[in-house]
Amino acid sequence: MILDRTIALIGAPMDVGGVYRGASLAPDAVRIAGLIPALEKIGLRVVDRGDVRMPAFDASDDGDPHARHLDVIVAHGERLRDEVRAALADGQVPLVIGGDHAIACGTIAGVSSFHRDRGTSAGLIWFDAHGDMNTPDSSPSGNVHGMPLASCLGRGPKRLVELAGAVPMLDVKNCVLVGVHELDRGERALIREFGLRIYTMREIDQMGMQRVMEEAIEIACDGTDGFHLSFDVDGCDESIAPGTGTIVPGGTSWRESHLFMENIADCGKLLSMELVEINPLLDTKNKTAKLAVALAQSALGKLIY
Ligand SMILES: NC(=[NH2+])NCCC[C@H](N)C(=O)O
Ligand SMILES: [Mn+2]
Numbered sequence: 343m344i345l346d347r348t349i350a351l352i353g354a355p356m357d358v359g360g361v362y363r364g365a366s367l368a369p370d371a372v373r374i375a376g377l378i379p380a381l382e383k384i385g386l387r388v389v390d391r392g393d394v395r396m397p398a399f400d401a402s403d404d405g406d407p408h409a410r411h412l413d414v415i416v417a418h419g420e421r422l423r424d425e426v427r428a429a430l431a432d433g434q435v436p437l438v439i440g441g442d443h444a445i446a447c448g449t450i451a452g453v454s455s456f457h458r459d460r461g462t463s464a465g466l467i468w469f470d471a472h473g474d475m476n477t478p479d480s481s482p483s484g485n486v487h488g489m490p491l492a493s494c495l496g497r498g499p500k501r502l503v504e505l506a507g508a509v510p511m512l513d514v515k516n517c518v519l520v521g522v523h524e525l526d527r528g529e530r531a532l533i534r535e536f537g538l539r540i541y542t543m544r545e546i547d548q549m550g551m552q553r554v555m556e557e558a559i560e561i562a563c564d565g566t567d568g569f570h571l572s573f574d575v576d577g578c579d580e581s582i583a584p585g586t587g588t589i590v591p592g593g594t595s596w597r598e599s600h601l602f603m604e605n606i607a608d609c610g611k612l613l614s615m616e617l618v619e620i621n622p623l624l625d626t627k628n629k630t631a632k633l634a635v636a637l638a639q640s641a642l643g644k645l646i647y
């Protein structure tokens with residue numbers, strides 16, 4: 343159970359995977375929005391393990407136009423992987439604050455290798471407006487934050503794909519995408535090829551978030567020790583999450599987003615989580631960082647009553 347374990351806050355200020363810089367400011371914005379006292383208030387112990395910093399790099403050189411800034415992203419991913427592993431080895435529940443979504447390769451490499459070494463495995467719930475299932479060949483942008491899920495499943499830039507040692511990092515049968523409202527053509531093809539389970543906004547509208555989450559949790563927990571949650575705030579509607587770089591109209595409401603998180607808490611199977619794509623430079627009065635704090639509380643057991 344989450345409640346009797348210490349939460350390890352890990353900042354991952356890495357922002358060259360996205361369209362705009364600025365997501366690297368999110369770990370501090372979320373601390374300033376009161377994450378630690380908010381979690382302590384619901385009875386959790388929190389240790390702030392500090393930030394996993396980006397290595398020095400030349401911002402004027404994008405590198406490969408099909409996977410921009412890949413070198414920095416891989417170097418940062420290695421450091422993040424090791425920090426997440428260290429937190430898990432200390433018996434803590436990692437709560438990683440990105441950073442753009444490319445950090446997920448580092449986080450998930452840590453989670454996946456930690457469990458693999460113990461003969462267990464982890465599932466994955468990925469919440470996002472997007473699929474993040476591009477590869478350098480299919481990406482319309484060359485932005486690596488559109489590629490992390492494909493990379494974790496074994497398709498993408500070799501050094502990213504191999505961050506956990508073994509490939510793929512996760513078994514696709516325990517992975518599920520929730521909240522999607524925009525996919526590129528190549529992503530659709532890859533989702534079909536892998537048989538990746540996906541609940542788009544249409545399913546959320548038709549079935550309701552409650553049923554979607556019951557099914558998603560079953561997928562992620564079937565034969566695993568539990569799951570990692572990778573939560574991209576752009577899956578939430580712009581009205582509640584304006585501070586993010588790739589907004590798509592039609593995201594989840596405040597209540598749907600919380601019901602998603604409340605289901606995560608209720609099932610007791612959360613192993614680790616990350617909140618990504620908060621960009622304080624695009625935000626209004628830190629609104630999106632405050633949303634992240636409220637959502638983290640719900641994911642970690644806050645009840646209204
Ligand atoms: N993590 C994100 N916000 N990803 C947005 C990806 C957008 C688009 N599909 C691309 O590949 O460029
Ligand atoms: Mn994403």
Ligand SMILES: [Mn+2]
Pocket residue numbers: 470471472574576577588619
């Ligand atoms: Mn997204």
